[in-house]
Amino acid sequence: MAEEVKKTPRPVDPNSAKYKLGKIASDAYVDAIEAKKQGKPVVWISSNFPVEIPETLGLATVYPENQAAGIAARGAGQRMCEVAEADGYSNDICAYARISLAYAKLRECPEQEVAMPDALLCCNNICNCMIKWYENLALDLNIPLIMLDIPFNPDYDPTPEIVEYVGAQFWDAVHQLEDIFNIKWDDEKFKEVTGFSCTASRAWLDATSEACHIPSPFNGFDLLNHMAVMVTARGKAEAGEAMNVLLKEYKENHATGKSTFREEEKYRIMFEGIACWPYLRVTSRGLRDRGINMVTTIYADAFGFDYNSFDEMIAAYCSVPNSINLEKSRDKRIKLCKANHVEGLLIHNNRSCKLWSGFMAEMGRQVGAECGIPVAHFDGDQADPRNFSEAQYNTRVEGLMEIMEANK
Amino acid sequence: MVNEIFAKFHEVATSPRAQMDKYIAEGKKVVLTAPVYTPGEIIHSMGFVPMGAWGGDVQLDKAKEYCPAFLCSIAQSILELGMDGVYDGASALVIPSLCDTLKTLGQNWKYAVKGIPFIPMTYPQNRKPDYGVKFTRAGYERVIKDLEAIGGVFDNAALAESCKIYNKHNEVMRKVDEVIAKHPEVTAVQRSDVFKSAFFMSAEEHTALVEELIAELEKTPAGEADMGIVVSGILTDAPQLNEIFDEMGMHIVADDVAAQSRQYRTDVPCGDDALQAMAEKFKAMDNCSVLYDVEKKRVQLIADTAKARGAKGVVVVMTKFCDPEEFDYPIIKRVCEAAGIPVALVEVDRQMVQFEQIRTNLETFRDMLSM
Ligand code: SF4
Ligand code: SF4
Numbered sequence: 001m002a003e004e005v006k007k008t009p010r011p012v013d014p015n016s017a018k019y020k021l022g023k024i025a026s027d028a029y030v031d032a033i034e035a036k037k038q039g040k041p042v043v044w045i046s047s048n049f050p051v052e053i054p055e056t057l058g059l060a061t062v063y064p065e066n067q068a069a070g071i072a073a074r075g076a077g078q079r080m081c082e083v084a085e086a087d088g089y090s091n092d093i094c095a096y097a098r099i100s101l102a103y104a105k106l107r108e109c110p111e112q113e114v115a116m117p118d119a120l121l122c123c124n125n126i127c128n129c130m131i132k133w134y135e136n137l138a139l140d141l142n143i144p145l146i147m148l149d150i151p152f153n154p155d156y157d158p159t160p161e162i163v164e165y166v167g168a169q170f171w172d173a174v175h176q177l178e179d180i181f182n183i184k185w186d187d188e189k190f191k192e193v194t195g196f197s198c199t200a201s202r203a204w205l206d207a208t209s210e211a212c213h214i215p216s217p218f219n220g221f222d223l224l225n226h227m228a229v230m231v232t233a234r235g236k237a238e239a240g241e242a243m244n245v246l247l248k249e250y251k252e253n254h255a256t257g258k259s260t261f262r263e264e265e266k267y268r269i270m271f272e273g274i275a276c277w278p279y280l281r282v283t284s285r286g287l288r289d290r291g292i293n294m295v296t297t298i299y300a301d302a303f304g305f306d307y308n309s310f311d312e313m314i315a316a317y318c319s320v321p322n323s324i325n326l327e328k329s330r331d332k333r334i335k336l337c338k339a340n341h342v343e344g345l346l347i348h349n350n351r352s353c354k355l356w357s358g359f360m361a362e363m364g365r366q367v368g369a370e371c372g373i374p375v376a377h378f379d380g381d382q383a384d385p386r387n388f389s390e391a392q393y394n395t396r397v398e399g400l401m402e403i404m405e406a407n408k
Numbered sequence: 409m410v411n412e413i414f415a416k417f418h419e420v421a422t423s424p425r426a427q428m429d430k431y432i433a434e435g436k437k438v439v440l441t442a443p444v445y446t447p448g449e450i451i452h453s454m455g456f457v458p459m460g461a462w463g464g465d466v467q468l469d470k471a472k473e474y475c476p477a478f479l480c481s482i483a484q485s486i487l488e489l490g491m492d493g494v495y496d497g498a499s500a501l502v503i504p505s506l507c508d509t510l511k512t513l514g515q516n517w518k519y520a521v522k523g524i525p526f527i528p529m530t531y532p533q534n535r536k537p538d539y540g541v542k543f544t545r546a547g548y549e550r551v552i553k554d555l556e557a558i559g560g561v562f563d564n565a566a567l568a569e570s571c572k573i574y575n576k577h578n579e580v581m582r583k584v585d586e587v588i589a590k591h592p593e594v595t596a597v598q599r600s601d602v603f604k605s606a607f608f609m610s611a612e613e614h615t616a617l618v619e620e621l622i623a624e625l626e627k628t629p630a631g632e633a634d635m636g637i638v639v640s641g642i643l644t645d646a647p648q649l650n651e652i653f654d655e656m657g658m659h660i661v662a663d664d665v666a667a668q669s670r671q672y673r674t675d676v677p678c679g680d681d682a683l684q685a686m687a688e689k690f691k692a693m694d695n696c697s698v699l700y701d702v703e704k705k706r707v708q709l710i711a712d713t714a715k716a717r718g719a720k721g722v723v724v725v726m727t728k729f730c731d732p733e734e735f736d737y738p739i740i741k742r743v744c745e746a747a748g749i750p751v752a753l754v755e756v757d758r759q760m761v762q763f764e765q766i767r768t769n770l771e772t773f774r775d776m777l778s779m
Binding site: 087089092094097104124127128129131132133135136138149152153154157159164165168169173257292325349355357358359360361362 | 476484729738
């Protein structure tokens, strides 16, 4: 029998953006666990809840969506989903929610442990599924739930009425948290946090837009990992610093003709939807082996929380990808496709996410027509491995590639 | 006599298109209203006939160009019917933003169905605080503006009048639910027709017909169902499903169905400012899977209603892919069973032709309840 050769992973340079970003993301979990040990309050929070609130109040945060993605990427998505299903949850429900509800029950999952919460901060600007998920968490854990409702906007821009409604809720949420944890809001701290958030957002937008170069200085799959920092830590000083390192690296890569995309970049696509975490490698390799670089995703735009006033901040939270109408969603994609010289659009029909997938067919057609690029869809799920077929994925990618080739 | 009234309900419930043609022939304009809640009072007050558009039992074909398979069949079939021209002649479709699927329905509708404008109704989920009430009002004002664009005229006094008409309708619907509970001879199919027809008749006409029914039913002595059940879900109008309830000897003594009693639980409060009163009504609404409720009062209401009406069990009729309801189900099961009320789950969709699985489930449930 051949002896197994264990590959030692390439050491990561501690001054690199990859190292710094990875550390920020993993520290967030460790910090919350530490806070819990010290008896400090911990909250579970939705990915697009105004992070300015817990950061200003000094609350340790855990992002269940991020945790679920980690669990799924490490292969435990199905196991956790099945725990929820055994309790009567339908397997049609978003897999992040199923994983999170399972964790709330078991209170352990070696693939990604988190600190248990003292309160829940829910924001439905990405989906109403979030409301139901957090209602059930609040019930199961018997802890307070603060719900910040950001309605889906059928109009192109946030109306003054939406901004006023959400702004009022922002302060209501602050006051509720002050009461629950006997803490005080500090305007100076708030100012500082908003500064961090804007810095991180600007650096993120700048870094992701380095993809405009041909070839792109990075492999777009990098963004799926780095994005975790934008989700969980954009209100912290370190996030902005690390994002600026990332920007610098991408600029250097461009200047020196290097890229984190290690193949010859033959085609450039936009990837639409959440990653298939259980099949990250398969989906990434399926592109890379064909010389297809995913140069952009809507995440490049999604964390653009760069604002100059309170109302602008609220408006930014009202304009996250799943809260805007088809026309605005489409135009954002068109802008990314054009700016980054995209030659094809690959859409993940994500079974977990009704809102994200619900008008994707029409939007894809409109983006394709406006940009003159082919569009391919594949079926999958961001965290439940049972809803993905590698063969279908490869066929669809192959089909997309053939049209891109014919268009050359 | 009572049979004639039921026949009338049945006729209306099974021929919405004929109803729509009738109203259009009378020179009226019809505005379609999608699930789950829409401001019928406002639409009515502006001179339109609101008609419920909760889809139909059709195979999906054209809608597939727009919808992934994992959206509920109610939303998908609304789109299918729209694309098929079944709603042609309607002046608009109002869709509320109450679940993720409904948010996408409006967006698809704009491109899939030309000629019937989409009017969004954006409800707040934090509907109780003052800022929520204000936002509900802003949502209604937006609907009014869109209805004005298609020829409607808004008038506060007219709205106050419509609110009274709708409150009266609510009252008779609550009453008929109580009366039917005590008349086990009324079948599930008949009960379904009474509720479903409400979507296709003007509130005034429906109120009058329901009042007739109540008067007739009350002429005969009340009885007790051998096997009373509470039915919960979004939509339970499939004839085959109701026939199975009847076959099993299950009598619906109360419902927590979105297309039935949930519509009629809350009245518009009195007040000089009728639009404000409408916003106050939404503030007061509760007990529904698409209305934010951290206490899950809805679940307790199901258990309490089952007890109060002497039901032997609760049947949850799950519309496949309806995640708001799917999230509530484990809690309904837990709370009801803890209260000693057995729960059965059956899954339906609007393309269903085979009801054998449901029959088997309900047979088992019946046997359990009879023990
Ligand atoms: S995947 Fe979709 S449904 Fe699930 S939490 Fe995210 S936005 Fe909501
Ligand atoms: S059945 Fe459920 S998912 Fe479908 S539209 Fe109604 S509430 Fe939404």
